[in-house]
Amino acid sequence: MDNFFLEQTNSTPLIDFNAVTGELVMAGESYPENSFEFYQPIKSWLTVFLAQHQGRVCLHVRLTYLNTSSTKIMMDFLDLLEASHQQGRAVAVIWYCDRENERAIETAEEFKEEITFPFDITLEP
Amino acid sequence: MVYATDNETLEEMLAQYQELIAHGQERPLSADEAQRLFATFSSLVRRFKRVARVSDKYQEQLKSMLARLDSNLAGATFLSGTLHICAACKKLQTDDGNWKQFEQYISERSGTFFSHGLCPKCAAHVEGSEITAETVPEYLPLQIAEADMEDMVIVRYMHLFTNNFYERSELYQELRDLFARYLHQSRRLRRIARISDNYQIELRKLSEQMTLASRTDSLTGINNRGYFLELLTNEIERSERHGYTFSFAILDFDHFKEVNDTYGHATGDAVLQAFVDVFRECQMRQYDFWGRLGGEEFGLVLPDTPQQLALNPTERIRKCQAESSINYQGHDITVTVSIGISQYVPGDTVETLLQRADQALYTAKREGRNRVCLG
Numbered sequence: 001m002d003n004f005f006l007e008q009t010n011s012t013p014l015i016d017f018n019a020v021t022g023e024l025v026m027a028g029e030s031y032p033e034n035s036f037e038f039y040q041p042i043k044s045w046l047t048v049f050l051a052q053h054q055g056r057v058c059l060h061v062r063l064t065y066l067n068t069s070s071t072k073i074m075m076d077f078l079d080l081l082e083a084s085h086q087q088g089r090a091v092a093v094i095w096y097c098d099r100e101n102e103r104a105i106e107t108a109e110e111f112k113e114e115i116t117f118p119f120d121i122t123l124e125p
Numbered sequence: 126m127v128y129a130t131d132n133e134t135l136e137e138m139l140a141q142y143q144e145l146i147a148h149g150q151e152r153p154l155s156a157d158e159a160q161r162l163f164a165t166f167s168s169l170v171r172r173f174k175r176v177a178r179v180s181d182k183y184q185e186q187l188k189s190m191l192a193r194l195d196s197n198l199a200g201a202t203f204l205s206g207t208l209h210i211c212a213a214c215k216k217l218q219t220d221d222g223n224w225k226q227f228e229q230y231i232s233e234r235s236g237t238f239f240s241h242g243l244c245p246k247c248a249a250h251v252e253g254s255e256i257t258a259e260t261v262p263e264y265l266p267l268q269i270a271e272a273d274m275e276d277m278v279i280v281r282y283m284h285l286f287t288n289n290f291y292e293r294s295e296l297y298q299e300l301r302d303l304f305a306r307y308l309h310q311s312r313r314l315r316r317i318a319r320i321s322d323n324y325q326i327e328l329r330k331l332s333e334q335m336t337l338a339s340r341t342d343s344l345t346g347i348n349n350r351g352y353f354l355e356l357l358t359n360e361i362e363r364s365e366r367h368g369y370t371f372s373f374a375i376l377d378f379d380h381f382k383e384v385n386d387t388y389g390h391a392t393g394d395a396v397l398q399a400f401v402d403v404f405r406e407c408q409m410r411q412y413d414f415w416g417r418l419g420g421e422e423f424g425l426v427l428p429d430t431p432q433q434l435a436l437n438p439t440e441r442i443r444k445c446q447a448e449s450s451i452n453y454q455g456h457d458i459t460v461t462v463s464i465g466i467s468q469y470v471p472g473d474t475v476e477t478l479l480q481r482a483d484q485a486l487y488t489a490k491r492e493g494r495n496r497v498c499l500g
Contacts (some may be wrong), residue, residue: 065328068321107323110316125195
């Protein structure tokens with residue numbers, strides 16, 4: 001299975017999903033003109049990947065802004081990971097936040113409450 | 126094809142179905158009806174946003190509904206005949222017309238509606254294949270929190286799952302699953318709204334910071350040239366409209382180049398920064414405004430003030446500056462300012478005001494600096 005890679009733009013994040021290592025990276029800001037259109041191929045890739053790949057999966061999220069649709073899609077991603085976790089896979093999310101930004105940490109906590117697998121909020125300077 | 130999209134249509138469907146049952150023409154749900162049911166469910170999900178807070182009145186309704194349910198339950202004890210329940214699967218046996226009798230009794234004495242469809246097991250039997258659930262997470266036991274009660278749909282249907290009366294009904298498991306999903310979606314919607322609000326607040330803060338930054342001179346922290354000239358333009362328009370006048374002053378440091386050349390640019394910058402403090406000490410009126418025009422040049426606007434009356438406050442600034450100093454490696458450095466003033470007359474533009482104030486400033490410089498001159 002091919003890796004999935006998209007360069008970061010002003011309104012869309014870097015997507016760097018590695019099919020071999022299971023390291024999935026999202027970084028930047030997310031407010032695409034059409035979020036569902038933008039994320040559809042990514043979601044499809046993730047679905048196929050979770051069905052085929054057996055090892056540990058770790059999603060690294062370094063997003064400073066998500067619009068409402070992107071937020072909804074992020075929850076869909078977490079759902080997919082949760083389902084995979086329920087089936088016994090080792091799944092983890094590392095969510096990176098600005099140490100100074102309390103609201104961003106609060107937001108990360110909101111995402112964390114949605115799932116049961118390890119979700120690490122890493123504070124960065 | 127038009128699908129049911131609201132509760133009313135759903136209830137119409139139910140009524141039609143009940144009629145079928147009453148006439149003994151019951152049949153399994155057709156694909157279209159099932160589709161309509163699901164369309165209705167989807168529309169309920171879409172309506173999350175519009176669900177209003179639960180009012181006390183509604184709670185009363187709920188109570189009376191429960192009371193009605195209780196009385197129906199009491200009535201159920203008069204059901205005659207024997208109901209045969211399988212000891213293993215706990216299902217009512219349908220032979221000997223037992224099921225029909227039970228259904229008729231319940232239908233007549235309550236608002237309960239019996240929907241005839243295939244359960245996953247029977248459907249699998251009919252289709253010859255196992256029905257697999259789509260990959261959704263397992264839901265926790267249904268625990269309704271206070272916040273969930275904001276959702277009218279939850280309030281309306283939760284009683285079905287908070288007692289075990291319906292547990293044995295055929296559709297209970299599926300309905301419960303549907304309800305659990307609804308509950309999950311309702312909570313998620315509230316969470317997404319909270320997250321979205323957080324991001325929007327961040328964005329707003331950032332946008333305010335950017336607006337402020339775009340208006341501020343980075344060295345002195347006061348209005349920059351662009352924003353100052355914008356405010357000046359507003360003042361011209363205001364004065365033109367109301368027939369007011371105002372004074373405009375250019376404040377320029379004397380021999381500033383020498384300060385930079387002798388003590389370095391950092392010292393020159395420190396002189397400009399210290400000037401902001403001097404200006405503040407001079408206690409101008411709240412609606413007077415100023416900005417850095419560039420280099421060592423500042424602009425000041427005194428609204429509703431003819432230039433004769435502008436002399437006093439500008440003289441105060443000049444004097445304060447002449448009496449203040451900053452320390453550089455043990456030396457006290459004093460840098461004076463010259464000030465040129467122009468007064469707004471109808472027809473003036475930013476350019477003409479700047480021009481006349483510049484001329485007055487030139488006069489002040491020529492006459493020996495450290496002074497205020499009118500245009």
